Amino acid sequence: MAKDFSTREENYAQWYNDLVIKADLAENSSVRGCMVIKPYGFAIWEKMQAVLDKMFKDTGHSNAYFPLFIPKSFFSREASHVEGFAKEVAIVTHYRLKNDPNGSGVIVDEDAKLEEELIVRPTSETIIWDTYKNWIQSYRDLPVLINQWANVVRWEMRTRLFLRTTEFLWQEGHTAHSTRDEAFAETKTILDLYADFAENWMAMPVVKGIKTASERFAGALDTYAIEALMQDGKALQSGTSHFLGQNFAKAFDVKFLNKENQLEYVWATSWGVSTRLMGALIMAHSDDQGLVLPPKLAPIEVIIVPVFKSDEQLSAITEKVLPVKKELEEKGISVKFDNRETHKPGWKFAEYEFKGVPLRLTIGPRDLENGTVEIARRDTLEKKVIDISSIVTEIPFLLEEIQCSLFEKSLAFRKKHTYNVDTWEEFLDVIENKGGFAYAHWDGTSDTEEKIKEKTKATVRIIPFNNPKEEGRCILSGKPSSERVLFARAY
RNA sequence: CGGGGUAUAGCGCAGCCCGGUUAGCGCGCCUGCUUUGGGAGCAGGAGGUCGUAGGUUCGAAUCCUACUACCCCGACCA
Incomplete structure (x- = not known):
C-alpha cells in the first residue's frame, strides 16, 4: 500500500x-x-x-x-x-x-x-x-x-x-x-x-x-x-x-x-x-509511518492479526482469540480480529499501522505453544510478548497510557515551539524560521495587526484567557502594551 | 480572477522535440502453484474512444487551432 x-x-x-x-x-x-x-x-x-x-x-x-x-x-x-x-x-x-x-x-x-x-x-x-x-x-x-x-x-x-x-x-x-x-x-x-x-x-x-x-x-x-x-x-x-x-x-x-x-x-x-x-x-x-489515533477516538482500538499456515492453525488461534475479544468488548473496547486469508500478516501489520490502530496483537503457532501473544503499540512502535492470560488486564491499561502519552507528547511539542519574543527580529525568527507560537506585545490596533500580517503572514491567533498582565512595547509599533498575545501563522 | 503547469489502463508515469502500421512500463486487478512472525515469488491473463472538437497529412498520442477539466503559486477563509 x-x-x-x-x-x-x-x-x-x-x-x-x-x-x-x-x-x-x-x-x-x-x-x-x-x-x-x-x-x-x-x-x-x-x-x-x-x-x-x-x-x-x-x-x-x-x-x-x-x-x-x-x-x-x-x-x-x-x-x-x-x-x-x-x-x-x-x-x-x-x-x-x-x-x-x-x-x-x-x-x-x-x-x-x-x-x-x-x-x-x-x-x-x-x-x-x-x-x-x-x-x-x-x-x-x-x-x-x-x-x-x-x-x-x-x-x-x-x-x-x-x-x-x-x-x-x-x-x-x-x-x-x-x-x-x-x-x-x-x-x-x-x-x-x-x-x-x-x-x-x-x-x-x-x-x-x-x-x-x-x-x-x-x-x-x-x-x-x-x-x-x-x-x-x-x-x-x-x-x-x-x-x-x-x-x-x-x-x-x-x-x-x-x-x-x-x-x-x-x-x-x-x-x-x-x-x-x-x-x-x-x-x-501522526508520524512518518502514517496515522496515529488516540484510543478514545479510534474506530478500532485493538487489531488482532493471526499468523497461520493451515486451517487447523487458524481454528486453534481463533479458539484462543474469540474469548479474549469478547472480554475486551465487554469492557467497551473495540476489537477487530482480522482473520482474512486473502492478505498476509506483514501486509496487515503495515495496513493497520498506517491506519493508526493504537494496539496490535499478533498470535501465531509460536504463541500457541508458549501461551503468549505479541503486543505492539502504534504510538511508540514498541513490541513485547506477554502471557495471553494477562491481555484482558493489560490492554485497558495500555490504551489509557497511550491516550495520556499522546497528549503529553503534543504538549511537550507545543512547549518546545512556544516562544516569548520581545523584538521584531526575534519575532521574525520564530515565525519564519522556527515556526510555532510567538507570545508578543501588540498595541491592540487592527492597523498594526494588519501590517504584521502583510509582512509575515502571521496573525494574532488569540488573546489568551488569564493572560498575565505585563508592561511591554508592541513588537512593530513600539507603543505600550499591557499583555502578550499569541501570534502564529495559521491554517 | 492573475501567473505557471498537466491531461495516455483503476493509480503513478514513459512515448511527443524528430508523425509510420500491434501505444509501453511500474503498482494494483484476475487465474494457478509455491508461500504466510513486517507490505511474498514464479508463470499466465484481463484492462486504452491517448481530455474534447476541428485542422494539416497517404498516415496523428506525436504537428497546428480552439475549448474543457484538473493541479501548483497568489488574493478570501471554520
Missing part, C-alpha cells in the same frame, strides 16, 4: 495529503472542492460526534434541524454578517432543468426562475433567528438551547481535505438567553467543553482565548476560540464560540417580556466545530 509515502521533513503538505488518502479517510470527489469521507474516516467523525453530542446534551442542549436553504433577504438582515459571508455563498436561482433544444444534455430552464433566490447556508444564524422569533415571547420561553448537526457550504477558493472544503460537516449551537450574563456564561461553557474535548478525547492541547476584531465571527460581539499547534508550526483554529449580544435579536426582532413586564431583546450565542477537527486530529499525532 503506502511504500511511497512522504515524510513530514520532506514535504509536510504532501505528507498530510498522502496520509488522508492512504489511510483511507477521505478523497477528492468529482465536485471541485468537495470531498468524499470514506468509511474509516467517517467512523472517526462518528466517534467525535457521539462524544460531543453527549456533552451538549449533558449541558442541557437539544438537537433540532433547520433548512439547508435560506432566503436571500434573511441573509442581508444583519449587516456585518452579510459582509462576512457574501463572498462565499452558493446561490440557488432556478428550480428546473430542461432538455437542450440545440443538442445533448440538459440546460437551466429560464422560465423556472425563483421569485426569491435562496442561498445555501454557510451558517444558520439567520434562518434560526427568523424561527426563534416565533418561539420566544416570554422570559419563560428562555433559554433556548439548540444544536444542529448539518452540512454547510462556503465557496472557498482553495481547499484541502478536512481542513478547508467547500462543503463541510459540523455542529452549530444557537442559544437564546434573557440576560447578557447568561449568554456570556453559555459562550464560556461551550468553549470549555470544546477544550475538554480537544484535550481529553483528541489528546490535543489547546489555548483558549478571545479573537481580535479582525478575526471575529461576522455578526458577533466577541469570538472565543481554541487554537492548537500543528507539527509544521502552524496554528489551527479548532473550535469557536461566539457571544452575539443582541445583534441577531435586533435584526430579526426577537423580543421577550421580562418579569417586570418590559419588552427586551434576547441575548444570543452560537458555536461550532467541524470536520476540520479531523484534520487537527490527523496532524496532531
Whole structure:
C-alpha cells in the first residue's frame, strides 16, 4: 500500500495529503472542492460526534434541524454578517432543468426562475433567528438551547481535505438567553467543553482565548476560540464560540417580556466545530509511518492479526482469540480480529499501522505453544510478548497510557515551539524560521495587526484567557502594551 | 480572477522535440502453484474512444487551432 509515502521533513503538505488518502479517510470527489469521507474516516467523525453530542446534551442542549436553504433577504438582515459571508455563498436561482433544444444534455430552464433566490447556508444564524422569533415571547420561553448537526457550504477558493472544503460537516449551537450574563456564561461553557474535548478525547492541547476584531465571527460581539499547534508550526483554529449580544435579536426582532413586564431583546450565542477537527486530529499525532489515533477516538482500538499456515492453525488461534475479544468488548473496547486469508500478516501489520490502530496483537503457532501473544503499540512502535492470560488486564491499561502519552507528547511539542519574543527580529525568527507560537506585545490596533500580517503572514491567533498582565512595547509599533498575545501563522 | 503547469489502463508515469502500421512500463486487478512472525515469488491473463472538437497529412498520442477539466503559486477563509 503506502511504500511511497512522504515524510513530514520532506514535504509536510504532501505528507498530510498522502496520509488522508492512504489511510483511507477521505478523497477528492468529482465536485471541485468537495470531498468524499470514506468509511474509516467517517467512523472517526462518528466517534467525535457521539462524544460531543453527549456533552451538549449533558449541558442541557437539544438537537433540532433547520433548512439547508435560506432566503436571500434573511441573509442581508444583519449587516456585518452579510459582509462576512457574501463572498462565499452558493446561490440557488432556478428550480428546473430542461432538455437542450440545440443538442445533448440538459440546460437551466429560464422560465423556472425563483421569485426569491435562496442561498445555501454557510451558517444558520439567520434562518434560526427568523424561527426563534416565533418561539420566544416570554422570559419563560428562555433559554433556548439548540444544536444542529448539518452540512454547510462556503465557496472557498482553495481547499484541502478536512481542513478547508467547500462543503463541510459540523455542529452549530444557537442559544437564546434573557440576560447578557447568561449568554456570556453559555459562550464560556461551550468553549470549555470544546477544550475538554480537544484535550481529553483528541489528546490535543489547546489555548483558549478571545479573537481580535479582525478575526471575529461576522455578526458577533466577541469570538472565543481554541487554537492548537500543528507539527509544521502552524496554528489551527479548532473550535469557536461566539457571544452575539443582541445583534441577531435586533435584526430579526426577537423580543421577550421580562418579569417586570418590559419588552427586551434576547441575548444570543452560537458555536461550532467541524470536520476540520479531523484534520487537527490527523496532524496532531501522526508520524512518518502514517496515522496515529488516540484510543478514545479510534474506530478500532485493538487489531488482532493471526499468523497461520493451515486451517487447523487458524481454528486453534481463533479458539484462543474469540474469548479474549469478547472480554475486551465487554469492557467497551473495540476489537477487530482480522482473520482474512486473502492478505498476509506483514501486509496487515503495515495496513493497520498506517491506519493508526493504537494496539496490535499478533498470535501465531509460536504463541500457541508458549501461551503468549505479541503486543505492539502504534504510538511508540514498541513490541513485547506477554502471557495471553494477562491481555484482558493489560490492554485497558495500555490504551489509557497511550491516550495520556499522546497528549503529553503534543504538549511537550507545543512547549518546545512556544516562544516569548520581545523584538521584531526575534519575532521574525520564530515565525519564519522556527515556526510555532510567538507570545508578543501588540498595541491592540487592527492597523498594526494588519501590517504584521502583510509582512509575515502571521496573525494574532488569540488573546489568551488569564493572560498575565505585563508592561511591554508592541513588537512593530513600539507603543505600550499591557499583555502578550499569541501570534502564529495559521491554517 | 492573475501567473505557471498537466491531461495516455483503476493509480503513478514513459512515448511527443524528430508523425509510420500491434501505444509501453511500474503498482494494483484476475487465474494457478509455491508461500504466510513486517507490505511474498514464479508463470499466465484481463484492462486504452491517448481530455474534447476541428485542422494539416497517404498516415496523428506525436504537428497546428480552439475549448474543457484538473493541479501548483497568489488574493478570501471554520
